[in-house]
Amino acid sequence: MKQLLILSGKGGTGKTTIASAFIKLSKAKAYADCDVDAPNLHLITKQSSQPKKTDYYGLPKAEIDTDLCIECGQCMQNCRFDAISADEKYKVDPFACEGCGVCELVCPVGAVSLKPAVAGELMLYADKEEVFSTAQLKMGSGTSGMLVTEVKKQMKSAADGVEFAIIDGSPGIGCPVIASLSGVDMVLIVAEPSISGISDMERIINTAAKFGVKTVVCINKFDTNMQNTEKIERFCIDHEINLVGRIAFDSDAVKAINNGQTIVDIDCNSGAAVKAVYNKTMELLLEKGGGLRS
């Protein structure tokens, strides 16, 4: 399965808007939303069926049996995550606990144990036509990288034999992004022509390069600051990164999204521009190795 991952370094640049347009244009049989912190793709790729839901267990959380606890304080002293407090009784803050098991290890009386904890929910929409894998992390949970890995695994196993998949990534450069990068064939970076956007783009390009993934760039809302757009283009040329196009700011895009449509469902400028970006991206994705019939 060839996998195209869409990233931006930061939210709000139009990752999901572009991913949803790509899904429409490619008639993708498999796609996933890896922004498990704030998934949005389901809002726009309307699903006809109900999803199959699975509880996602992250790392377990420690619990202290206060009847057994002798209040020696070993657990609190050894916890590196400041997850144990002792107001009256010793207790574990489940939001801070990373499930490392050190407290259980050091407790002399066996009062601490690790209990499985639901950290989120995986959702799989699968009908004859297509497979859509997504998830929602529980409020304040920490193990989002592992959940991202599960989202991709779920998509792959449900879409056996499908040749091409589109993955909407998560923002940032940390654990969930690193997890989403693993095993993909190419990354499309959506950049915004602002000083912040350029800084974010450089950081995500460095991250993708660290993991050896082929990277291409498109510029969204390019006309909001031409000078910065040119800066991005120059950066890409200097670093030998393929530019796959520009998309102008388009208030029709906001309207389409608010109606739950993709920008290629309606006749608008951004829709036409994203088509060109799509064609160029696919050309580069399939350039080497092939393996996908058009």
Add this chain to the structure above:
Amino acid sequence: MRIAVLSGKGGTGKTLVSVNLAAAAKISTYIDCDVEEPNGHLFFKPENIQEEEVHVRIPKVDGKLCNGCRKCVDFCKFNALAYIKDKLIIFEDICHSCGGCILLCPEKALTEKEKVIGKIQKGASDQVTVYTGILNTGEPSGIPIIKKLLNENKPERNKTIFIDCPPGSACIVMESIKDADYCILVAEPTLFGVHNLNMVYELVKLFNKPFGVVLNKCLDGENPSEQFCIEKNIKIIGRIPFDSELGMLNSNAEIAVRKSERYRTIFSSLLETVKKEVHHETTSNS
């Protein structure tokens, strides 16, 4: 007074709001907790920067002492250790620095070394003290950097502190709002915006934090986020219009408050509203 600015998602205007409020407050502290993609410093362009590295402790092994008992490998919940071909291997990037393996090793073959995962910068921009946390690319977690950023700034409680939070509602955001006195939720007028607003709304409710919403990028016509606030009876404390003047200033990393009279007025009045809200919360809770 600590004010956290959050949004559920990037790109909604957290940095715009927190940077401009800090600039409007004149004497204040700004802390950029979005350590994966810090942007606030691009606006403030702070001077006299002092830099400090942030370390985590990770294990290192003395091969001569290790007898291959694998107790550490079995213990590590993160699979950061493996014993392959008579050798203990440590995967530094997935180690959570819990220290368990060191406590456990019967041969005392494991000790700790420090590994740099990023840095903190402190500088000044006019009267604003600017703190930035920067996570190195390829490092999985910025939480140690956020902890350092927020803990080191405890003595400055008399100054108003603005915390620019990372996006989302995961542990990293909770770490950022833990000690906040008030939360500002920034929302976009789109369907995505409402969905994301709902998530941080749940988060601040969970933590029982006083909060209000700033509607950003307001256009004429329908605003799903405003609708949401009205339905849930959430206080809207400010509205920022979508306009090209602000867009241009912002995309060129200029601070609107310092460049435009109009925006100085908008953000100063937002600041007054926030102060009143915080005051109201403290008096009604005491």
